[in-house]
Amino acid sequence: MRVPIRTWIALACAAAMLLVASSAAAQIEDQLDDYAAANGEGYLQPLADGIGGDLNSGIWRGAYVPKEGFYIALEIPLVATFFDDDQRTFTFTPDPDGNQPIDGASLLVPTVVGDTEGGTIPTTVPPELVYAPGFDINSFALAVPQIRIGAYQGTEAVIRYIAIEAGDTELGNMSLVGLGARHSISQWMDPEFPVDISAGFFWQKFQLGEDLIDAQAMTFGVQFGKRFPQGVAIIEPYAALSYDTFKMDVSYDFEDDGRTTEVIDLEMESEAGMKFTLGLKAQVGFVDLNGEYNFGTQSGFALGIGFAFRHLPEY
Amino acid sequence: MKKVLLLLGAIALLGLLACLSGCILHTRTLTIVVTDYVCTGFEENHDDENYMDETETVDDSFFEDLDNILADNDLTKDDIESVDVVGAYYKVTSGAANGPWTVSGKVWVQVDGGALVVIAEYQSVVLTGPMAEPMRITTNQDGLDVLVAALEQYLAASDPGGYPTITFYADRELGDISPSPTELIPFVCTWDGCLSMEVNFIDEYDVYDLFPGD
Numbered sequence: 001m002r003v004p005i006r007t008w009i010a011l012a013c014a015a016a017m018l019l020v021a022s023s024a025a026a027q028i029e030d031q032l033d034d035y036a037a038a039n040g041e042g043y044l045q046p047l048a049d050g051i052g053g054d055l056n057s058g059i060w061r062g063a064y065v066p067k068e069g070f071y072i073a074l075e076i077p078l079v080a081t082f083f084d085d086d087q088r089t090f091t092f093t094p095d096p097d098g099n100q101p102i103d104g105a106s107l108l109v110p111t112v113v114g115d116t117e118g119g120t121i122p123t124t125v126p127p128e129l130v131y132a133p134g135f136d137i138n139s140f141a142l143a144v145p146q147i148r149i150g151a152y153q154g155t156e157a158v159i160r161y162i163a164i165e166a167g168d169t170e171l172g173n174m175s176l177v178g179l180g181a182r183h184s185i186s187q188w189m190d191p192e193f194p195v196d197i198s199a200g201f202f203w204q205k206f207q208l209g210e211d212l213i214d215a216q217a218m219t220f221g222v223q224f225g226k227r228f229p230q231g232v233a234i235i236e237p238y239a240a241l242s243y244d245t246f247k248m249d250v251s252y253d254f255e256d257d258g259r260t261t262e263v264i265d266l267e268m269e270s271e272a273g274m275k276f277t278l279g280l281k282a283q284v285g286f287v288d289l290n291g292e293y294n295f296g297t298q299s300g301f302a303l304g305i306g307f308a309f310r311h312l313p314e315y
Numbered sequence: 316m317k318k319v320l321l322l323l324g325a326i327a328l329l330g331l332l333a334c335l336s337g338c339i340l341h342t343r344t345l346t347i348v349v350t351d352y353v354c355t356g357f358e359e360n361h362d363d364e365n366y367m368d369e370t371e372t373v374d375d376s377f378f379e380d381l382d383n384i385l386a387d388n389d390l391t392k393d394d395i396e397s398v399d400v401v402g403a404y405y406k407v408t409s410g411a412a413n414g415p416w417t418v419s420g421k422v423w424v425q426v427d428g429g430a431l432v433v434i435a436e437y438q439s440v441v442l443t444g445p446m447a448e449p450m451r452i453t454t455n456q457d458g459l460d461v462l463v464a465a466l467e468q469y470l471a472a473s474d475p476g477g478y479p480t481i482t483f484y485a486d487r488e489l490g491d492i493s494p495s496p497t498e499l500i501p502f503v504c505t506w507d508g509c510l511s512m513e514v515n516f517i518d519e520y521d522v523y524d525l526f527p528g529d
Binding site for chain 2: 122
């Protein structure tokens, strides 16, 4: 029996996202069990920034939204964010009721993306305070498949959905749900208006591991672009301005002095802020490729490929 | 034409997936630390000014205590990259009544009957009775080096029979207990000398890093 091409594409997309994000849960949880809440946040903050930056990227892939017609596209953006040197360390916070560091002890320790050497902070009473190593990560990437459907009166919808259950393995479960829409603003303007303008919003919910990570991302933005027919291809440079938010809840077991275990629940937020995007898209028939770079609180880039079925009046 | 475009798209996707698994997967070697401390108990009983001639010696179950630390953390010696001594502490556990007493002294270490080397010292510590918490004292690098060498022997030993013998000595070489003990008001106490250990073990993880940097 031949497997339909759409099944192969769906499996490939799921595997892509799984490859990148799946093993992170078990690895990170191994290091977290030494950290109570205050230090858990400091250790994980770059991960929150990276996931938020990735999820809020690569969504729109241009500015043009047809006024009428039907199209459905499967798109696979690969998004990546980069970590600054500042994100490789954080200031360790001793438990006020626990051992205190000696005067002059350095409290700057690795975050999850920082140096791979764990160590101890000297204290006035034993045992010394232990800090966890990082994983020496320079960038964080996700492949996030999505489906785009349009258009109705210049409005299209984008959907992201992946759900993978790995049963009782160390892997745990992973799921991503995303919903959003955008509307063509330029359709209401003079037909000779030189650029395409659209505005949209997108909401996503991401869960990783048994209860390790539960995150929500939102982005609101405006896109500007212009399409240039070039033979069989259409080239579209574009720019975008957006406001991104991201929050992440993390839950893990904390071993206090190796004797008692308590559940630590962290509520983390990335710094909400503006993001500026520059990109280029090329469409040939039903295939399109795009690349963009994001300038913001968490810089990064996105590369994408899309396969679309279109039935548009303009074609 | 459509078939060509479909094939190009599939190749691009497969190439991307192949790169994801092979191009961006990197192995990271992490140094993970656990810490705990081992203590040796000393007894002091001095009733005259000749206390400086009296030395307390303890043959310690030092390495058996380390074995217990490893077991508590689900580790074996094979998991260990290195063991370091990162601090020394002093704690009176009983006695030291009729004070306050101001004491100074040194703790020596001897491995397998070799030379005595100072490992820690304390100066002008005021004692009024049992201490709620240990107090950090100064370590001596020469003594730490002797102990670290013994730890390396311990790690290399295949069974407890191959562990080196550790003996700790406490004396009053620095001089003093003040006021000087007498028969009427003796200086009697028990105290622990503790060494804080940092056990380093290595673990490898594969991480995805599209742009690993330098």
